[in-house]
Amino acid sequence: MKKIKYFLWLIVLIALGILIYQNLDYFMAATALKFDLKISSWNWTIPQLQNIAFFAICFFLGFILAGFKWMILHFKFKNAFKTKDATIASFKEQLSTLKAELEVSKHNPYMKKDLEEKAQETDKKSDKESDKIDTPD
Numbered sequence: 001m002k003k004i005k006y007f008l009w010l011i012v013l014i015a016l017g018i019l020i021y022q023n024l025d026y027f028m029a030a031t032a033l034k035f036d037l038k039i040s041s042w043n044w045t046i047p048q049l050q051n052i053a054f055f056a057i058c059f060f061l062g063f064i065l066a067g068f069k070w071m072i073l074h075f076k077f078k079n080a081f082k083t084k085d086a087t088i089a090s091f092k093e094q095l096s097t098l099k100a101e102l103e104v105s106k107h108n109p110y111m112k113k114d115l116e117e118k119a120q121e122t123d124k125k126s127d128k129e130s131d132k133i134d135t136p137d
Helices: 002-022 051-107 109-134
Strands: 034-036 043-045
Touching: none
Parallel strands: none
Antiparallel strands: 034 043
């Protein structure tokens, strides 16, 4: 696949070279660009440049703008991936802890009894705390 990709890029570059070579008189003609806002002090003319220079400048400006856009998106996605990876790691840690607790409670009846008692105690405490919060003074 890489060879096909390089081959296609080579064809595009050759076609671009032929286009420039066959229209060399147009690309080498020097022109000056004018910028006029119909206000006497606000008209501006850049020095004469060959048309191929204008094409090159526009190409490189587009390339630079595309690079900046890529960098912005890259950093956004990088930060998003970091937060998602941290969340996944915490979920995996929680899952392994819960699996270990499940294994202990399945195979040890005494531990199972203690875990049930602790769960009941925490339920009672949370009920008492919610009653304190719910009752107005």
